Amino acid sequence: MSIDFRNRHFISTQDFEKDEIDLMMNVSYEMKKKFALGEPTRYLPDKTCFLIFFDQSTRTRNSMEAGMTQLGGHAHFLAPEHMQVSHGETPRDTAIVLGRFGHGIAIRHCKFKVGNPFLKDLCQHARVPIMNLQDDVYHPFQGLADLMTIQEKFSNNLKGLKVVISWAYAESHLKPLSVPQTQILLFPRYGMDVTLAYPEGFDLMPDIVDTARRNAEKTGSKFTITHDMTESFKGADVVIAKNWGGFFVGDTEEAIRKEQAKHKDWLCDRKKMELANKNAIYMHALPADRNKEVTDEVIDGPWSVVFDEAENRLHTAKAVMALTMGGRP
Numbered sequence: 001m002s003i004d005f006r007n008r009h010f011i012s013t014q015d016f017e018k019d020e021i022d023l024m025m026n027v028s029y030e031m032k033k034k035f036a037l038g039e040p041t042r043y044l045p046d047k048t049c050f051l052i053f054f055d056q057s058t059r060t061r062n063s064m065e066a067g068m069t070q071l072g073g074h075a076h077f078l079a080p081e082h083m084q085v086s087h088g089e090t091p092r093d094t095a096i097v098l099g100r101f102g103h104g105i106a107i108r109h110c111k112f113k114v115g116n117p118f119l120k121d122l123c124q125h126a127r128v129p130i131m132n133l134q135d136d137v138y139h140p141f142q143g144l145a146d147l148m149t150i151q152e153k154f155s156n157n158l159k160g161l162k163v164v165i166s167w168a169y170a171e172s173h174l175k176p177l178s179v180p181q182t183q184i185l186l187f188p189r190y191g192m193d194v195t196l197a198y199p200e201g202f203d204l205m206p207d208i209v210d211t212a213r214r215n216a217e218k219t220g221s222k223f224t225i226t227h228d229m230t231e232s233f234k235g236a237d238v239v240i241a242k243n244w245g246g247f248f249v250g251d252t253e254e255a256i257r258k259e260q261a262k263h264k265d266w267l268c269d270r271k272k273m274e275l276a277n278k279n280a281i282y283m284h285a286l287p288a289d290r291n292k293e294v295t296d297e298v299i300d301g302p303w304s305v306v307f308d309e310a311e312n313r314l315h316t317a318k319a320v321m322a323l324t325m326g327g328r329p
């Protein structure tokens with residue numbers, strides 16, 4: 001295994017070997033321990049990370065900003081509408097210039113079929129690491145925080161753990177595919193049995209599903225797709241019920257919302273959670289559409305680990321930044 005992460009781009013967990021992800025997790029645990037003890041983690045003194053957000057964020061932006069401060073550096077928030085990209089400046093020129101000013105560039109760009117190509121364009125031209133803060137395909141920082149949370153709750157041997165990743169109804173906005181796609185790619189690599197549940201038509205990207213299946217085959221874990229939410233919860237150890245937009249059921253937001261509205265019964269409630277195993281946990285990347293995706297009773301109840309999951313965004317963000325922007329002298 002190479003321990004040299006310097007200047008490596010962090011676009012998808014799929015770009016990293018499993019033992020490299022293990023190292024990211026170990027560093028995340030170290031960051032968490034030091035945070036709890038009030039010990040300094042100044043691994044990036046005087047370094048700058050540029051954060052470009054094409055979309056709204058609470059957890060991602062603030063875990064990166066707080067994380068950079070705790071690492072001894074500075075995170076510089078950039079809104080594209082105040083950048084020259086809004087006048088058509090290319091990703092290439094943006095990457096070259098910001099790369100000359102600082103030490104890392106992190107971007108959230110979730111627009112379907114636009115975000116991931118934009119990030120890939122930056123990667124080709126930046127001489128500093130590009131970090132994916134969520135695009136239309138992947139949300140790797142969320143994936144690491146989710147993995148950390150599951151490891152904390154179930155220990156390191158996750159072989160055979162049943163994880164249900166279920167679509168759920170929402171109205172707030174068309175949520176990207178990138179959270180469930182990252183989860184179905186990552187969890188089978190750790191031996192977890194993934195059940196993906198969604199109403200007919202709300203498919204994830206076919207190439208991502210194919211890769212997830214191959215990941216499962218390699219570790220001998222199960223990868224199952226069902227269109228029955230209730231059935232999927234039976235015997236689950238981990239339930240992750242959240243919305244994704246259904247970008248293949250309609251061409252316009254109006255058409256997709258019309259399709260979504262047919263599935264308001266895809267709600268994670270007590271009755272369904274009681275079908276899961278006794279010690280099952282409920283996870284959600286947040287923000288949640290309360291009482292549409294999940295009832296208050298579940299998200300605020302004994303199953304829920306959503307705030308531990310959110311906190312782990314900080315520790316994993318610090319680990320990835322320290323490894324890619326810092327590293328060996």
Ligand code: CP
Nearest residue numbers: 057058059060285286
């Ligand atoms: N889970 C997550 O990415 O949250 P934000 O959209 O608030 O960053």
